Amino acid sequence: MHDIPTPALVIDWEIVDRNIKRLAEYAAQHGIGVRPHTKTHKSVLIAQMQTQAGAVGLTVAKVGEAEVMADVHSDLLLAYPCVDAARCERVAELAHRTIPHVAIDSAHAAEALSTAAQRADSTIGILVDLDVGNGRTGVQTPLAARDLALHVETCPGLRLDGLMVYPGHIGKAIADQDAALAEVESTIAHTLKIWKRKKLAASIVSGGSTPTAFTSHLVPSLTEYRPGTYVYNDMNCVRGGFATLDDCAARIVCTVVSNAVPGQVIIDAGGKTLTYDKCGPAPDSGHGHVVEYSEAKITKLSEEHGQVDVTNCERAPEIGERVTIIPNHICPCVNLQDHIWIKVDETLKQMPVDARGMLV
Amino acid sequence: MHDIPTPALVIDWEIVDRNIKRLAEYAAQHGIGVRPHTKTHKSVLIAQMQTQAGAVGLTVAKVGEAEVMADVHSDLLLAYPCVDAARCERVAELAHRTIPHVAIDSAHAAEALSTAAQRADSTIGILVDLDVGNGRTGVQTPLAARDLALHVETCPGLRLDGLMVYPGHIGKAIADQDAALAEVESTIAHTLKIWKRKKLAASIVSGGSTPTAFTSHLVPSLTEYRPGTYVYNDMNCVRGGFATLDDCAARIVCTVVSNAVPGQVIIDAGGKTLTYDKCGPAPDSGHGHVVEYSEAKITKLSEEHGQVDVTNCERAPEIGERVTIIPNHICPCVNLQDHIWIKVDETLKQMPVDARGMLV
Numbered sequence: 001m002h003d004i005p006t007p008a009l010v011i012d013w014e015i016v017d018r019n020i021k022r023l024a025e026y027a028a029q030h031g032i033g034v035r036p037h038t039k040t041h042k043s044v045l046i047a048q049m050q051t052q053a054g055a056v057g058l059t060v061a062k063v064g065e066a067e068v069m070a071d072v073h074s075d076l077l078l079a080y081p082c083v084d085a086a087r088c089e090r091v092a093e094l095a096h097r098t099i100p101h102v103a104i105d106s107a108h109a110a111e112a113l114s115t116a117a118q119r120a121d122s123t124i125g126i127l128v129d130l131d132v133g134n135g136r137t138g139v140q141t142p143l144a145a146r147d148l149a150l151h152v153e154t155c156p157g158l159r160l161d162g163l164m165v166y167p168g169h170i171g172k173a174i175a176d177q178d179a180a181l182a183e184v185e186s187t188i189a190h191t192l193k194i195w196k197r198k199k200l201a202a203s204i205v206s207g208g209s210t211p212t213a214f215t216s217h218l219v220p221s222l223t224e225y226r227p228g229t230y231v232y233n234d235m236n237c238v239r240g241g242f243a244t245l246d247d248c249a250a251r252i253v254c255t256v257v258s259n260a261v262p263g264q265v266i267i268d269a270g271g272k273t274l275t276y277d278k279c280g281p282a283p284d285s286g287h288g289h290v291v292e293y294s295e296a297k298i299t300k301l302s303e304e305h306g307q308v309d310v311t312n313c314e315r316a317p318e319i320g321e322r323v324t325i326i327p328n329h330i331c332p333c334v335n336l337q338d339h340i341w342i343k344v345d346e347t348l349k350q351m352p353v354d355a356r357g358m359l360v
Numbered sequence: 361m362h363d364i365p366t367p368a369l370v371i372d373w374e375i376v377d378r379n380i381k382r383l384a385e386y387a388a389q390h391g392i393g394v395r396p397h398t399k400t401h402k403s404v405l406i407a408q409m410q411t412q413a414g415a416v417g418l419t420v421a422k423v424g425e426a427e428v429m430a431d432v433h434s435d436l437l438l439a440y441p442c443v444d445a446a447r448c449e450r451v452a453e454l455a456h457r458t459i460p461h462v463a464i465d466s467a468h469a470a471e472a473l474s475t476a477a478q479r480a481d482s483t484i485g486i487l488v489d490l491d492v493g494n495g496r497t498g499v500q501t502p503l504a505a506r507d508l509a510l511h512v513e514t515c516p517g518l519r520l521d522g523l524m525v526y527p528g529h530i531g532k533a534i535a536d537q538d539a540a541l542a543e544v545e546s547t548i549a550h551t552l553k554i555w556k557r558k559k560l561a562a563s564i565v566s567g568g569s570t571p572t573a574f575t576s577h578l579v580p581s582l583t584e585y586r587p588g589t590y591v592y593n594d595m596n597c598v599r600g601g602f603a604t605l606d607d608c609a610a611r612i613v614c615t616v617v618s619n620a621v622p623g624q625v626i627i628d629a630g631g632k633t634l635t636y637d638k639c640g641p642a643p644d645s646g647h648g649h650v651v652e653y654s655e656a657k658i659t660k661l662s663e664e665h666g667q668v669d670v671t672n673c674e675r676a677p678e679i680g681e682r683v684t685i686i687p688n689h690i691c692p693c694v695n696l697q698d699h700i701w702i703k704v705d706e707t708l709k710q711m712p713v714d715a716r717g718m719l720v
Contacts, residue, residue: 003446005444005446005447005720006444006720007719007720039663039664061663061664062664080617080664081617081618081626082617083615083616083617083679083680084365084366084615084680086363086365087365105618105620106618106619106620106679108679108680109617109679112680129620131620131621135621135624135667136618136621136626136660136662136665136667137617137618137620137621137626137665138620138621139620140620140621140622168662255443255444256443257440257441257442257443257469257497258441258465258466258496258497259466260465260466260489260491260497260498260499260500261491261495261496261497261498261500262500264495266441266496266497271635271637271692272692272695272719273719275631275635275636276635276636276637276638276692277631277636278636300496302496302528303399303421303691303692303695304399304421304422304440304719305496305497307495307496319443319466319468319469320443320444320468320472331663332631332632332636332663335632335663335696336695336696336717336719337717337719338717357696357697357698359367359632359633359664359696359697360365360366360367
């Protein structure tokens with residue numbers, strides 16, 4: 001631990017294992033499937049652990065990630081609209097060796113995927129992406145969801161599999177999570193009722209986001225859930241009240257490289273390691289939590305420098321000393337590493353970030 | 361151009377060439393050496409172009425970058441303190457095939473490098489990092505610079521090469537750039553005078569930052585300059601007044617993947633492509649400039665989604681349409697790509713980002 005080159009992203013295997021099992025147990029108790037979003041870890045090994053814990057499938061954002069995760073699980077949800085020919089062709093190809101489901105919110109996407117599926121002579125499953133208040137993607141009304149589902153049924157090469165929602169707005173800005181989730185349930189239930197009238201199938205109803213993971217039983221229409229961050233957790237989770245510091249499995253070990261400016265030390269982790277992401281629930285809390293110096297604040301990042309204000313610390317870390325950071329948002333940090341370190345008991349070994357940089 | 365998978369970082373070769381030549385001409389005119397900071401492009405090919413344009417050496421932040429750039433130029437400045445044994449050993453090893461200079465601001469770094477140099481039986485050049493107001497790294501006074509230089513002279517395996525400054529605070533917050541640069545000159549001149557009294561050598565006096573690149577003649581004590589971003593430029597440069605849109609060589613081609621939410625489109629470039637970096641001179645201007653829709657604003661980034669407000673656009677881009685983004689800060693964007701595309705006339709070819717992810 002004191003010899004690995006820094007900055008190094010170190011995963012505590014015991015915590016990962018505990019995080020995966022805790023959600024698996026919760027989901028089993030409530031009869032809901034877990035389809036972890038692999039964007040957080042981008043790792044074959046972690047996806048295998050999640051699969052062994054009973055995952056019904058895996059979730060990805062990009063086709064490149066799907067191609068990597070196809071070696072782990074045959075049931076894949078691409079929770080991202082595919083509209084261009086190149087991407088659709090790769091999904092259609094993947095359908096020869098996996099069962100892909102793609103979440104879409106436009107007739108354009110349905111047609112592009114249909115064209116590719118027909119050319120590849122394969123079948124692509126479709127979830128209609130319904131916006132339940134997050135305002136990013138998703139058709140805007142239950143009737144629009146029905147109309148898109150009806151359109152999908154007319155497209156050769158596509159199979160309507162159900163509905164996807166992403167309540168990313170809940171648990172951040174909204175104080176009354178339970179009431180907000182009840183509203184999500186009501187929208188989904190209403191949509192499914194309208195679908196039923198048209199004999200539209202919805203074998204999958206997929207929900208997501210780590211902040212609402214352990215309250216997903218409040219949306220009983222969901223058949224499955226696709227959390228990402230829960231596997232590692234980060235300061236967004238801690239300061240949002242969804243995890244404790246002890247639940248944070250991924251930490252960045254840094255070295256103090258300068259203390260020339262009074263009241264400040266420089267760590268060898270800047271924006272190219274920690275990313276410039278602010279903490280959602282506490283934007284003024286700095287760029288991550290310094291575990292050994294909880295009074296320290298990472299005030300500013302350059303690309304390779306982290307400026308740490310240590311004026312409130314009883315003792316400032318010395319040059320050459322190693323400190324450990326829990327980042328604000330772990331997912332983009334993992335994506336900056338070719339390899340990360342796994343800590344099992346007191347031994348460390350390297351693990352590749354298999355789907356790193358899969359932007360397409 | 362209309363077939364490459366998106367998001368794709370595309371470099372306009374003509375603009376890169378013009379940017380490199382413009383600075384080389386300015387520097388030649390004022391008798392100052394150029395030592396480009398390769399952190400921006402991390403590319404062997406671009407470093408070769410810079411070398412052909414007369415670069416006196418190359419600058420890197422990390423040892424891994426130095427090992428890549430050693431194939432291009434034998435004279436390398438590591439503008440980053442090395443304090444841990446592993447990193448110092450790699451620098452000492454590099455000294456067998458290159459001339460490395462390392463900028464340091466502590467006796468601790470001098471000793472760590474000296475130990476490594478002695479073990480490897482090599483010599484490492486040292487620049488004393490002097491803070492001229494930026495407040496990140498660098499000894500705080502001319503006298504402290506002298507004392508560190510004197511200490512370096514007592515360390516076996518080290519060779520005192522001179523002084524490094526980084527006026528990163530100028531051109532952003534400070535309105536009167538010329539007066540601020542005059543102050544930098546006065547601090548350096550004073551330091552060199554004190555050094556001279558002790559017969560301390562300063563064959564290199566290195567200045568930096570793209571915003572002050574074309575005013576570096578206002579700091580006549582500088583022997584060389586190490587700008588990074590100038591080669592590509594970005595919205596930080598444009599909105600700071602240091603470049604025009606036409607000077608921006610690196611652009612991200614994206615596809616519109618959703619327009620379900622009224623007044624908004626989603627592009628397939630989020631924080632994992634554009635980074636979460638805000639624009640320094642205009643923090644409220646959004647996450648980059650949409651070239652084809654200058655009234656559009658990238659208001660919010662998820663990892664793979666960019667939310668673009670198009671309410672002020674005469675016409676909104678359609679689903680499947682490609683749009684081009686000039687990012688706020690190009691350096692961390694390049695570091696997210698394994699390959700980027702070079703556009704020469706109307707043909708595109710792939711180029712590796714050779715030193716991508718070299719965090720150590």
